[in-house]
Amino acid sequence: MTTDNILPAKIDTLIVGGGQAGLAVSGHLGRRGVPHLILERHRIAERWRSERWDSLVANGPAWHDRFPDLAFDGIDPDSFAAKDRIVEYFETYAKQIAAPIRCGVEVKAVRRKADGSGFLAETSAGIIEATNLVAATGPFQRPIIPAVVPAETGILQIHSNAYRNPGQLPEGAVLVVGAGSSGGQIADELQRAGRRVYLSIGPHDRPPRAYRGKDFCWWLGALGLWDAKAREPGMEHVTISVSGAYGGHTVDFRRLAARGMTLLGRAGTYKDGALHFAPDLARNIAQGDANYLSVLDAADAYVAKNGLDFPEEPDARRTEPDPPCVTDPILRLRLREAGIGSIIWATGFALDFSWLKAGTFDAKGVPQHERGVSAVPGLYFLGLSWLSRRASAFIWGVWHDAAYVADHVAARQEGGTERACS
Template sequence: MSINNKKVDTLVVGSGQAGIAMSEHLSNLGIEHLVLEKNRIAEAWRTRRWDSLVANGPCWHDKFPNMDFPHDPDSFVPHGEVAEYFENYAKMIDAPIETGVEVQNVLKNKHKKGFTIETSQGTVVADNIVVATGPFQQPIIPKIAPQNKNLYQIHSDQYKNPNQLPEGAVLVVGAGSSGVQIASELNSAGKKVYLSVGPHERPPRKYRDRDNVWWLGVLGTWHETTPPQRPIKGFAVSGMNGGQSVDFRKMGHEGIQLVGMTKAFTDKTVSFNDDLVDNIVSAEQSYLDNLEEMDRYIESNGLELPEEPEAKILMDMPDAMKNPIHELDFDKDNITSIIWASGFGYNYNWLPFDIFQENGAPIHNKGVTSEPGLYFVGLPYLSGKGSSFIWGVWHDAKRIAEYIEIQRHYQHYQSSKKTE
């Protein structure tokens, strides 16, 4: 199919979970649309994940409503099979996706509605554009990163498995989902691992026979409209090994050397803030408070769920917490690698509109921007805590598709009054 000079009502950019969800809801409303993808369907799930990664939520929950995974509902699906799921879903809904087409620039049409979109395969004209390129656009390595050519440095986005790292110890910077899983895998592979732990959330993976995603649902947490703090804290939760609660004390006892938040580098050293204990204990207190809230919910709703008193018992502090390390020497401590689990930034250089914050994040109201016809879906906290998760994207896309349909009705209105 040639897309050059094609005209559509709505152009969707990106064919990951957000773009596919958007296509489904646009089709349900009879809105003509086209989805453009510069790589393959669900490419991030295919190639921008490490080999052993599984979804962070059980597959009874982390799915679209109209298709189940062919797995035990309580299992955590390998990332490659998540990609296959979305490819099959796109086929099921007959999504009009064109792969291998990169959107390069967008121009606002003069004196008429809509946009002209310049792509690697020609020009498309559309009344609306939905940006569905996801939250993991541009890996961020902080400016404090050392300029030491002897160190092997990669972002977690580039990590695949322990075999790609050189001999020697590794420093993992960041204690969110990616950092803790990578650190655990490297430790299990026999690597000496230093894990830099900053402020974070540490929910239980499962409590009293219910997964964390269930608790987020019944307690209303998924619908929190703004993050509780900025910048958003690391979210230490994992589906590894069938799903286990992240416990930094346990990681310390298993041989991972915990250190505080990374402070600064010289050519030969790295220093850390004296905040390791505070960061861990603060997250543990929130964890315990969370368990108490869950207990109250069970009692007030008369649920018969098994008691789990052991979940509230914390292990003794490992030596890393009792005697924190504040500095490491790359040579003396044989550190040859750094993995930056330091998050992602935005890259919308193909959208020359005045709708972005200084950090590149789009300014929007639940996905609707001040530029008529320009929308976003799939971003963290687009409408609530669940917005960047698989199931949350589906519901956000439905709302944005309905908004587009409402705007179409306004655009098609004609006055019943006749002019003389």
């Protein structure tokens, strides 16, 4: 690894992005003897460093959220690694595989060569020519903040990627919009810090943290759910609400409400100082319950079918009564009267491939590919959600997608495709 800005004029395979996807494919390409170079505009695993909150931990246990050829050192495999340990993990992995990475080099634009034989990458350190290009910039590229609440309200509005800790926010109540893993965990942290919290909840999956002695990551593997090829129709944008915080626990919105949090439906329009919410809170909670129970049912069937001696857990099916904010939902909230001083938009990210002047993209900017392989010869994508299956955007899942992409790159090289060399 180096931070110098001296680039070769040519390379066989150029990887854009030095996070989990870029490092995974580098490991596989190295084993296959394919010359390659990773360009990272900041530092290895930069989003873990500077675009996540201070107390963040992995949502999967350490035995699961890793590459197969490197375990976390010095922590309980069943614990949830803190973000600093995850950064350290990727740095260690880069050293282990002797990753050819240049940090501090931004890729500004990539275009196909006029003769179609490869790509020209314009970077902050000059032009580099590559036969193959792997876009490994991940799914969390451009934070989405809906243009709903006007800035002139004077209420601080930030995306979840800019939230660090409760002390960073002004005094007053906090509205968190979005109840996926980020929104749910941030709302929980703020409430534990003594803040008055409102949480806007949309459709979501809510799996058990663990059941019958096994973490839900184990169950998703045993039940074949990690290998699901696509979400069910209409479920493409449903988030997963799970947490490794505080030792790991099942997210339960009713319990958050019992502690004083106010739950709301999906955020809608803003008018005359009030934010309106859809009357869908009870339905969204019920949908999360149905997802939760479906995992328990499938797990029980798996135990019975395989004759496993796993401890029974009847309490897992007990549900707290719906709180008043669910049975009598708030549909209109005057933000100032509620004392809200800040809004955190945990509303996800959009892809941004504006730098990539090759390949085809749909109306939402999603690249067209088959398991990461583009129709453009030599162009690949890696690290995207549902790239090949449910596991694709996770640390261990991207490893398997990277192997497939690396096989394609190596096959091009072995098949006599024109090759640039460094």
